[in-house]
Every structure is written in C-alpha cells, then in structure tokens.
Amino acid sequence: MIISVDLRIGIGTDVHRLVEGRSMRIAGLDWPAETSGPEGHSDGDVVLHAVCDALLSAAGLGDLGSNFGTSEPEWAGAAGNALLAETLVRVRAAGWQVSNVAVQLIGNRPRMGSRRAEAEAALAEAHGISVSLSATTTDGLGLTGRGEGIAAVATALITR
DSSP states (O other): OOOOOSEEEEEEEEEEEEEETSOOEETTEEOTTOSEEEOSSSOOOHHHHHHHHHHHHHHTOOOHHHHHOTTOGGGTTOOHHHHHHHHHHHHHHTTOEEEEEEEEEESSSSOOGGGHHHHHHHHHHHHSOOEEEEEEOOTTOHHHHTTSEEEEEEEEEEEO
C-alpha cells in the first residue's frame, strides 16, 4: 500500500577537491581572492550541488549524478545556478514546491560569514526559494581541515 504524503524531506551532500588556479564559486557567488577552487565536471559549487541533491532526493528524482552526471556532456562546466534552475524545473514538474532548504558549507575557505546574507538573497531572487546558509570548519581534521577540499550538506523540505 502506498501512502500519499504531502511533505517530503531530502538530504544532499557534495564534496570537491580544491585545485590551484581554478575559480572559486560557492553558493552562486564568485570569490576572486581565492587562489584555488573546486575541481569537478561542472563549476564544483558544493553548496548548490548539495541543494540540488537534497531537492532531487526529496522529490524521489534520484541525485545530482543521475540527473547531471559526467555521462551528460551538456552539463560539463555548468554553473551551480544553472543546475539548480533545472533541478527546480524537474521538482516542480513532479508536482512539488520548495518550502525551504538549509545548507551548511564545510571547509576553511571561503570565509562565508561576511557574504552569507548576500548568498541567501541572491538565491532567493534567482530561484524564488528560501535557502538558509551556514558554514563551519572541522578544526583541522580531514580533507576539509587540511584545505584539500570543501563539502556541503543540505536538507530540503518540499510540499505538494
């Protein structure tokens, strides 16, 4: 028996290695003072990728890799905002609306605090969704603590 549920929650995670000479774009913002950026098939924006994963998961539409993976060459180099826009098209086509998304950036760089409100406002304006952004470090532990990479974890609540 399938039970109809009008609320669903999804979780998304993304991790990218940082490489010298690559642009840093996180939470849809450019960070020109950073000398390294996330390596990936697209722009490596871990915040927006985790948001996409959480939304796709909540809607039962798979994950970022199954929707925009390396087998999809048209998404090579795509901006996280483009991936999020298309994710929202797919989620809404499946009959869902976004209630809110909370996402946490995990890493030493970039320092999100001074631009957190800017990122939240830009995402709301560009996509019409509420995104709460936070950031943390791992106190020198693991790949994020050593500055080798960055990660993000997101939770999304969607409704019919």
